[in-house]
Amino acid sequence: MRTIQAHLILPPDTNHHGTIFGGKVLAYIDEVAAITSMKHAGSNTVTVSIDSVDFLSPARVGDLLELEGRVVYTGKTSITVFVRVTAFQVDTGKSTLTTESFVTMVAVDENGKPRQVPQVKIQTEEDRLLHEQVKLRRKLKNR
Numbered sequence: 001m002r003t004i005q006a007h008l009i010l011p012p013d014t015n016h017h018g019t020i021f022g023g024k025v026l027a028y029i030d031e032v033a034a035i036t037s038m039k040h041a042g043s044n045t046v047t048v049s050i051d052s053v054d055f056l057s058p059a060r061v062g063d064l065l066e067l068e069g070r071v072v073y074t075g076k077t078s079i080t081v082f083v084r085v086t087a088f089q090v091d092t093g094k095s096t097l098t099t100e101s102f103v104t105m106v107a108v109d110e111n112g113k114p115r116q117v118p119q120v121k122i123q124t125e126e127d128r129l130l131h132e133q134v135k136l137r138r139k140l141k142n143r
């Protein structure tokens, strides 16, 4: 399951250097992960963990912020979405990787209790590597 979203970076989204606030990027990451996990689960989901958000390079006012979320791991009731964020400069056509994160969501029923989710089908080598990374992260967290 995959979701693509784009946002135009406007002046209220940026600091006095003209680069986007980290908190704004986090909100977009959470939203794209929520949409992706809801499509996968076929129900509402809630965020339980945002793992290792790496801000790799800034995105500037006027850039298009492009987010891709995809399911790379499922447990019994949890879904981990890998989110990649790139900044696209319209005038040069240059795309720069700005942020990556793993977001774990839990599918919930109408009472807010965890419910079972369909298992992810891994189809690419990159997703297989990301799946292994999530397995390792969960092991380290004892989850």
Ligand SMILES: CC(C)(COP(=O)(O)OP(=O)(O)OC[C@H]1O[C@@H](n2cnc3c(N)ncnc32)[C@H](O)[C@@H]1OP(=O)(O)O)[C@@H](O)C(=O)NCCC(=O)NCCS
Pocket: 046, 047, 048, 049, 074, 075, 076, 077, 078, 079, 104, 106, 108, 112, 113, 114, 141, 143
């Ligand atoms: C999500 C919630 C319903 C889980 O309820 P719970 O009774 O704690 O359920 P469990 O302990 O069985 O955890 C459910 C799943 O989440 C996983 N999980 C829980 N905390 C986790 C964490 N910090 N990191 C990774 N996975 C986590 C568990 O491993 C389990 O996965 P699995 O079923 O795939 O094996 C509950 O913790 C909750 O409502 N949290 C608040 C969510 C919220 O408000 N989010 C908004 C952000 S502020």
